[in-house]
């Protein structure tokens with residue numbers, strides 16, 4: 001099975017070949033490195049940008065304005081913050097021009113903790129991104145979704161933000177990407193750049209097929225009756241694990257992978273919470289004005305009479321940074337044991 | 352009778368055309384200010400004093416839609432450029448009066464924040480200087496296309512302190528990856544109330560472009576002939592070499608920064624329209640009678656445009672979600 005870095009690479013190759021994607025660029029995105037997480041190795045249209053995030057986003061907007069499709073990378077989401085007004089403009093251009101200029105651009109950027117990345121390689125961006133009106137924002141939890149969501153982003157005529165959970169870049173999926181060889185060693189030989197001299201190396205791409213994960217479509221990853229747990233990205237996998245563990249004890253936990261942060265799948269949330277009456281939202285962005293607070297607010301106001309317990313949000317602590325020492329990181333980013341104890345707590349609550 | 356050389360060799364017809372555009376742009380801006388004063392709009396910002404620079408800039412581009420034509424990434428003082436390209440007074444007034452019929456923004460944005468895709472006029476947006484790196488993107492696509500089209504970007508002098516200005520100089524000048532761009536700065540010596548001297552250590556802004564090996568010059572942007580020749584020559588250079596060029600044009604700011612500072616006429620700056628008019632009269636290229644008639648004609652056009660726009664519909668409250676996404680695909684979470 002492909003890992004997420006490989007699946008992103010394959011999606012980009014598919015888009016270069018089939019969607020007229022003409023520019024994939026960012027810091028160290030071109031060869032010989034092919035991206036700090038290797039997600040852009042061996043592609044036709046990659047190039048190294050200058051070390052200038054505003055230059056990268058500005059250029060992407062101009063390329064899109066001229067009618068070409070591009071994927072721009074910000075090397076780490078920690079460094080996207082100085083582009084926030086450009087991101088706002090990218091999101092409001094169609095609206096401000098009364099429908100006259102659309103920007104078919106995708107920005108991808110690695111997010112989140114989990115690799116001991118300390119203060120400036122651990123930031124999340126999902127809550128921030130949810131405030132960028134005019135953008136579509138997605139975050140995959142597995143390689144197949146990464147492939148399908150990235151293709152949806154590139155195909156879409158609006159600005160799209162593809163958040164890559166950096167701790168999952170080497171994690172393999174459970175499903176093959178359509179066209180991917182059965183044996184992961186074959187895939188590696190075909191599309192992973194060799195160590196050492198790469199000047200003569202060329203990727204051998206498998207015959208990939210189109211696979212789209214639509215925006216605003218969540219996926220139920222565990223079915224259950226007692227409580228709904230809603231997450232995305234790296235924490236979705238933790239929620240799955242906790243659900244499986246608690247199943248041994250007789251808990252019935254439904255887990256939803258939101259996949260799309262905006263637009264989001266309210267119908268999936270609603271159907272599940274109406275059934276379970278209990279809900280926990282989990283993500284690792286900081287907790288104050290967290291995106292899940294919006295969802296939790298909505299559950300409270302629209303599904304109030306279905307609720308058996310107060311909705312909860314488990315998110316990153318509202319501290320200025322994620323410290324390097326594991327004691328610091330682990331006490332600011334949601335951990336498995338916290339998910340577990342909150343699920344127990346919510347399930348024990350009676351009106 | 353003046354010699355042709357006095358006007359840089361430009362022919363009479365062209366001189367008259369420039370002059371007419373300059374007068375039209377001035378009359379239009381003054382009409383917009385009157386609309387503001389009458390309480391029929393919320394804000395005015397514009398380009399009276401920049402006509403001698405802006406008009407030739409609009410006349411010289413390869414006008415059309417898409418990367419085979421020139422792109423213009425303008426700021427909020429570029430009425431003269433658009434008048435020269437064919438903008439009607441009515442469409443400018445519609446924008447000023449935030450009518451639904453405003454073809455730029457449908458009543459969503461400030462005066463002179465133009466958007467005209469059919470002439471590659473990129474959306475004018477309020478945040479200063481963001482147009483500079485965005486312009487690099489359209490130039491990048493033009494370079495790939497190879498049709499000798501170019502990208503123009505304009506902005507004020509104070510705004511060059513933003514990092515985006517430097518971003519564009521760097522992106523446009525990388526060796527072997529140079530971009531076909533005419534990067535310009537309209538230096539009116541002011542950033543709202545802060546003087547040029549208060550913000551700059553460099554001798555000229557153009558020196559910054561020179562540091563990136565970009566061919567750069569400083570011109571008197573209050574002289575339409577000097578502007579015309581410099582822009583024409585720079586555009587030829589860009590189309591021929593595929594490399595960027597830079598112009599710092601010194602211009603006037605004749606009504607202060609915006610309506611926020613009163614939009615009152617200032618007395619101590621060169622009026623490029625009046626100066627050019629005087630020269631043309633002296634050279635007998637135009638007659639006093641023509642001058643009077645021209646100003647009156649545009650004045651009447653402005654009045655009529657305001658009357659017309661006044662009668663037109665305004666945006667409806669329920670249109671607020673329109674165009675959040677392409678095709679007005681639902682973006683309202685209440686309906687997800």
Ligand SMILES: Cc1ncc(C[n+]2csc(CCOP(=O)(O)OP(=O)(O)O)c2C)c(N)n1
Pocket residue numbers: 428477478479480506507508509510511539541542543608
């Ligand atoms: C990024 C940003 N900061 C501040 C402002 C507020 N502002 C509007 S115009 C202006 C001065 C601009 O001066 P200059 O760049 O010289 O252009 P001019 O208005 O003189 O043509 C300022 C500070 C803004 N629009 N954008």
